[in-house]
Amino acid sequence: MGKKHFNLILVSTVATPVEINMATAERMVKAGVCHETPLTEEGILQALDNSDLEGASSDDNEDEFQPMSSDSDSESSDSSPHSERDAIPCENQNKPIKKSRELKWKAQDFNPTPNCAEDLDWEVNGRDHWTxxxxxxxxxxxxxxxxxxxxxxxxxxxxxxxxxxxxxxxxxxxxxxxxxxxxxxxxxxxxxxxxxxxxxxxxxxxxxxxxxxxRNYLHFVDNLAVTDEVRKENRLWKVQPVIDVVKNVCNKLPRCMNLSIDEQMIPFSGTTKLKQYVKGKPNPVGLKNYVLASPQGLVLDFFIYQGANTWPDGKPNQEYGIGGSVVLKLTENLNRGHVLYFDRYFTSVPILEHLLNRGIYATGTIQASRLQKDLKLKLSSDQALQKRGRGSYDEFVREDGSISILKWMDNRSVLMASSATGAKPLQYIRRWDKREKKYILVPCPKTVPSYNHSMGGVDLCDRMIAFYRIxxxxxxxxxxxxxxxxxxxxxxxxxxxxxxxxxxxxxxxxxxxxxxxxxxxxxxxxxxSTGQVEHRKRDNPRHFPLPESSSDEDERPVEKKRKLPRCIPTKDSRLTGNKHLPICAVENSQQFMRCRNYNCTGKTRFKCVACDIFLCINKERQCFLEFHT
Structure with a gap:
């Protein structure tokens, strides 16, 4: 062992409560205050005082000492009765790790200046004659x-x-x-x-x-061609082509400034591992579909939830949770300047901060459990807001001025977080007062009506689907x-x-x-597209027996039923296919039928085989040709 290490061991063997760090021991060795002979306690204290004074006047000496890294030195230190690690403790060993300071919240007005993308005028783009x-x-x-x-x-x-x-x-x-x-x-x-x-x-x-x-053999993929790995990674492999074609078109649709994110249910009560239950939905049981939509109900992006397989790593982002991970996935292709709206299932302060760093603003209701403890104490309780009157509110802004938390009292309290809008300017909404039994005007922060106006896009799409659902x-x-x-x-x-x-x-x-x-x-x-099916077999009436008529009905005179006119086929039906051929349907001129072409009042004996309507064919009027071109 070298002289430097020997002197360090001598210092560490002295029974003294003083802890000597590595840098101090190095300065003692260079100053010559350490000797191979044992020192007294007073000598050690005096040497420490002198070394501190010398270290204060010289900054270069503090950085000269480097820990030993050679194999020979480490073996010699391990073989000694008191290793260097035990003799001289690390300088930062007992110091606590400093955490990043949490930003404080202050009661003040939130006046953001979002750089939002303006909604451009709607462009038809050649769709003016589309059916x-x-x-x-x-x-x-x-x-x-x-x-x-x-x-x-x-x-x-x-x-x-x-x-x-x-x-x-x-x-x-x-x-x-x-x-x-x-x-x-x-x-x-x-x-x-x-x-x-x-x-x-x-x-x-x-x-x-x-x-x-x-319908029984309706399939979109070859079951035998799908490997076991694909089946495990993607539980939606049976309908993946359907999802892809719809999603590709949705992603190409023009996007407005305000967008909303919500969950949509695909009703299904059968057996599948994808089935979920969402309380409060009109169809609570089925497959859960997360949707990005415009306020008009136009679906712009979506994905079906399939458990752990939804996320690439098998689990959602730990910092943002499942709701925040859904927001991240639906906003992957979203540009800067948009404003998102979502409910409390998705909202948290970290996800608002992450979106803000990407230039995307957001507003949503938030759960009180996702707020900081000091902010919970600062917010007024529901009883305190009720005493202040209906329409009262508290607004707290983070000290960096990027996010606000708003608590507003209507019939019940509403807790919201936003990086896009603040409480002012206040708006007044019409509410029914049970005590006075009349409508009154209640002050309402601006965040609430902007949220109500832009949040219902997914629900609007659900309602329109439910009108005429298959x-x-x-x-x-x-x-x-x-x-x-x-x-x-x-x-x-x-x-x-x-x-x-x-x-x-x-x-x-x-x-x-x-x-x-x-x-x-x-x-x-x-x-x-293909016209009517040829050689269609007549339905067997044995499957649907008609009810027997009573004797009174048989005695009644039979009234001649009037023939109802055939409905005019759609434009796409009469302009496609090659089965539109004219036939002579009647021979007697008294049985001629009125032509169904637009602005034609004549009668004719000819009709179209595919459309099953009468159309004129003569020298004066070529309604058959006009109708099919």
Whole structure:
């Protein structure tokens, strides 16, 4: 052992309460105050005082000593009865680790200056002559229907080689169109649509048994081609093509400044590991779908929750929780300048801070348990706010001026966090007063009405889907997910169509509502692309026996029933296909029927085979050609 180490050991063996650190011992060695002979306690104290004075006058000597790193030195120190680590403790060994100071909250007005992106004027972008079917085809094009037909045929062969399905893309379009009509005209069972007295032409275009077989083998992927690893990583592998085509179109839609995030339920009560229960929802049981939407209800992005497989690492971000991780995933493709709105399930101060660093502002209700303890004590209690009167509020702003916490008293207290808006300027809202039995004006912070105005986009989309939802019963969750996204695509298409018509200045009475928009798409899919099914077998009346008539009814005179005019097919139906051929339907001139072409009042004997309506064909009027071009 060298002289330097020997002197250090001598110092450490002296019985004294004084603790000597490494730098002090090094200065003692260089100053020559350490000797190989034992020292007294008074000598050690005097040497320490002298070394401190010398260290105060020289800054370079404090950084000269470096810990030993060579193998020989470490072996010699370990072999000694008192190692260097035990002799001279580390300087920072007993000091506590400094934590970053939490920012304090102050009671003051929050006056943010957000750099938000302005909403530009809506652009039609060549959609001025689009039909409802054109909007719908943006989500499900011909490539998708060919994929469905191919995978369904494969599934049928895997089940029974001797009975191939031989389905076409046109047949599956007709199947979807029939289901869309059943969502509008609801009957308890599918078989009732084929009953003679309840027949709906747009639904019964496909024979009943063929209808069931097409729906039974409805598939989107090849089950045998999917590996076990993919099945474990992605529980939605059966419907992944459907999710991809819808999501790709949603991501391309124009985005306004204010957006909202909320959860959406896909109703399903069957057996699946993806099933969730959300209390308070109209359909509490089903698959949970997290959605990013505009205030008009236009869905811009989404993903279905599938437990731990939802996150890349198998678990959500520990700092933000599940709600914050959902916000991070839905805002991956979001640019700067947007303002997000979400409820207390997603809101926390760390997620607001993270979004603010990305240039995205946010507002949402927040749980009191997610606030700092000192802030909870500063906020007034509900009883104190009630004594101050209805409409009173407390507002606290973080000392860096980026986030505010607001507690407002209405019928109940409302706790909100925001990085976009503050309480002022105050607005006044109309509320009913039970004591005075009249409406009164209650002061309301600006954060509350801005939240109410922009938060309901996902709920609005849910309500429009629920109006005419496809509700055919099934035990297969992939089929239920497929029908949900069909409904979602129709609602998205209608919202886009409505905004285009308003931008073009179309009168409100001339804009198609959601009901007629959905019927148009259903009729076009069921009859427009491929026409009616050839050689359709007549329904067997034995399955639906008619009730026996009484003797009194037999004695009544039979009234001649008036023929109801055939409905005019949609524009997409009469402009597509090659089955629009004229035939001579009547020979007697007294049985001629009125032409159904627009602004034509003549009568004719010719009608279209596919459209089943009468159209003029003569030298003066070529209504048949005009109607189909």
């Amino acid at each position: 409802p079917l054109d909007y719908f085809n943006e989500y499900f094009d011909d490539d998708f229907w060919n994929l469905v037909a191919d995978q369904s045929n494969r599934r049928a062969l895997q089940d029974n080689v001797s009975k191939p399905l031989r389905a076409t893309a046109g047949e599956y379009k007709m199947l979807v169109g029939a289901h869309i009509i059943t969502g509008v005209l609801k009957l308890p069972r599918l078989r009732l649509y084929y009953r003679p007295n309840l027949r709906i032409p747009a639904v019964v275009q496909i024979p009943r048994d063929r209808f069931y077989r097409l 509700i055919m019963r099934t035990r297969k969750w992939p089929v239920r997910v497929f029908w949900h996204f069909i409904d979602l695509a129709i609602v998205n298409s209608w919202i886009l169509y409505k905004m285009d018509q308003e931008a073009m200045g179309t009168r409100r009475c001339d804009i198609m509502d959601l009901l007629h928009f959905k019927i148009y798409i259903g009729e076009s899919l069921s009859t427009g």
